[in-house]
Amino acid sequence: MIYTQNLCKRYGKFTAVDHLNLHVRRGTVFGIVGENGAGKTTTLSMLATLTSPTSGRAYINGFEVSKNPQDVRRCIGYMPDSFGVYDDITAEEYLQFYADCYRVPKALAAQRAKEYLSWVGLEDKRETYVNALSRGMQQRLEIARCLIHDPPVLILDEPASGLDPRSRIEMRGVLNRLRTLGKTIVISSHILQELCEVSDEIGIMREGQLAAVAAVSVMLNHSTAYRTLHIVADAKPVVWEKAVRPLEHVVDLRFKPDGVEVVFAGTLQQQAELLQYLLDHGVTVYQFRERPTDIEELFLRLTEGTVDQS
Amino acid sequence: MIHNPLLLKEFRQRMRTVRAPIVVTGYFVGMALITFFLLYENVQGQLSLFLPARSEQVFVTLSLLQTIVAAFLTPAFAAGSISGERERRTLAVLLTTPLPPGGILLGKVLSSSALLTLLLVVTLPLYSLVFLFGGAVPQEVIAVFAFQLFTVVLIAAISVMWSTISLRSGWSTVLSYATVTWMVFVTGALGYGLHMIAQRFPMEYFVSEWGDVLLNLNPLWILACIEDPGLGRPLGWLWFVGVYVGFCLLLTIPSVWRLRPQAFRFVPGALRAEEKDYQ
Known part of the structure; x- marks a missing residue:
């Protein structure tokens, strides 16, 4: 589903991503963990077509990110690590605007907006202006926004960053529910514990490289054995x-x-x-x-x- | 153009704020006061003798004034359109949607010129008052309105392009106002100055030629020529349209490159190192 081959990104002399080989199978949740500057965000922004690789290739759903960016955009839902929201539009209008960007038919968009707002626990905020929502609510709304065009792949860059403990727990609940949708999800965080709760596989990034990959089930078995x-x-x-x-x-x-x-x-x-x-x-x-x-x-x-x- | 979600969203956002009705009302009241003052000056308090020539002057003054105001108001609405998205951190998500860069730019141009168009439309009844006193014909009003509309969309387009190319709204505002100042004041002053020189030295053909070239880049001059065809060269407005549309198209290339550098991946160095700073 997601496949990268010697993916590199250089900014001048600095190498942000260094020959990254990643393979995420269909329907799995792959967590990328690493310190700040490890190359997580750069990797995800390349997968989301925002940044072009310096060399190497990345494929999502069979489409090469550099050569078929429009096809890739249609099959991903991307949530950046830091994002803003529009002023003076309601949560429902916000979702409908993005649905419209993906040419989702109006009736279906309205139905999905209602469904996903309820799904992320914002059903009573449909008519509330997006800029009036708390940060935690905005982050859950972003998850709903990623789902509005029903993409098979979700790319979530530190979805729980900057949240207070209560909002983190709520967000974790949303992420756990995401697993039930059967989508392929790549999610990054610098907190491994948090990723273990929502991922099937974990990859650790260091200095732009994928240093190691392990299945969470194997890790949990070991954690009870040791x-x-x-x-x-x-x-x-x-x-x-x-x-x-x-x-x-x-x-x-x-x-x-x-x-x-x-x-x-x-x-x-x-x-x-x-x-x-x-x-x-x-x-x-x-x-x-x-x-x-x-x-x-x-x-x-x-x-x-x-x-x-x- | 028919399916532009950005346009719909921007209309909704812009018209919901308190600023929109205040700007429209304030502008209309201001223009109405000026119109009534000019008309009063025209009739000098007596209604038995109408002077159509003076009434035409009222029409010319009004349309020139309106063009200057619209030209300087447009960047205020358009110069922060894309750079503002970037500063609010909404641009990255927008760029991961399948909206083409042309659609994003067009949506921004039309939405930021919409309020200015509304301002021009609400003042149309004031022009109709001029008809009461003669001196202007409906075709002339339509031509002036169409040219003002074109100028507004043109300045909005240039401002949106600057806003896309610049990283900060501050820079795009400076560049947009510099462009408007060039269009309204610099071309006018230089063109008129060269004409003055040509009148004193009639043998200096090139001076007169350059004077015309510069004056035909000035929206106020073109407007004056529409109202008085004998003033300038015939079809001088074509030069105005051609140059500025060409300039706009030229700015479209770096704007599209800013939004979707992948579109230029075949150009060496197009996928530059600094691209991470943009979104």
Whole structure:
């Protein structure tokens, strides 16, 4: 559905996107995560036909982005990371204007506008001027705007950025509902945790390249298989290294200022046995607790050494 | 042109604001006061003796005044049309729709000249008052109205193009007003000055020729020639139309390039490095 081949974008000497090979299958939600400046927005704006690639190719729904931009525009709904809205038009008129841009018949546009406004929880704001809506509401309205011409592909650039916690939760609900529509969605964020909740696959971008890709289901399986134990105990590092690291279920040891973190791949029974083992070796244990798995850390561990998918 | 969603949306937006009725009412009241003052001056308080020649002067003064006002008001509505979209961050989304760049530009030109057209239309009844005193014929009024309409659309088009080419509304406003100043004042002053020189030195053929060339680029001169065909060269308005339409078409090329650089992908260097700054 979405396919890029050695996609590059250079601004003078700066390379924003560097030989990106991306493959998003039909009907999947692909999350792109990366720090600011990693090349997420540039990649999405190339897919949305706003920016032309310096080299390489990108295809959406079989159409090459550089050669058939009009065909690509008809089959995508694009939400930029920062957007504005028009003054003095109502939410319903706003959607109908964009429907008109895509030549959606008027009756169908009116029906869809009503349906999608209700879908994003703005059914009571149909007659409200768009500029009078809160930022969170405007962002949900943008999602409805992306859907108004029923495109098979949605490109959402940081749809929850700049929102307060409550609006973020509402937006997450909308994004989760989007998955039920069976559309191919590319969504970017710099928060991996957030993407994991709405995506099927995650790709991490670093310095314009897709550093790694993993299926969210695989990551979640690993997150239940691995536990991170935070232990505060009266023991020297050498004891940990000699007595604990060689144990069967201990995957990794990390020394922190406030204790030791043990990455443990075992059951709760084996976890209790580890505690007993420490006590049997004369170690005074002040604290022994399981810390929630850091999903970013897990992602990096899982994808360590992997290369781009192509 | 028939299907232009941008035009419909802009009409709706522009006419919903308080500014639209205030501008229309204020303009009409202003023009009505000027008309009544000029007519009063014409009849000098007595209604038994009409002087059609003086009444014609009222018509000429009114139409010239209206053209100057319309010329300077048009950039106020058109110079921020595309750059304003960019500044409000609505342009990127608009550019991901299948609307062609020509459709976007046309929608902006027509919508920004619509209010000015309305201003011209509401003052038509004032012209009809001039008929009461003679001196102007309906064909003349129609010709003047058509030329004013053309001037408004032309200035709106040039302003929209500047607005597309410039990155900021400030720059597009400066460029639009510079163009209007050239059209209304610079060509008039230079053309008239050259004519003065030609009158003193009749042998200087080129001076007279350049004077004509410049004067025929001035909308006020063309208007005066429409009202008094003996004043300038016959078909001088064709030169005016040709030059400015050509200028407009010339500006259309970088404007389309700004909106859709992909359309120029076969031109070396057209997909420039700075394009990310545009949307």
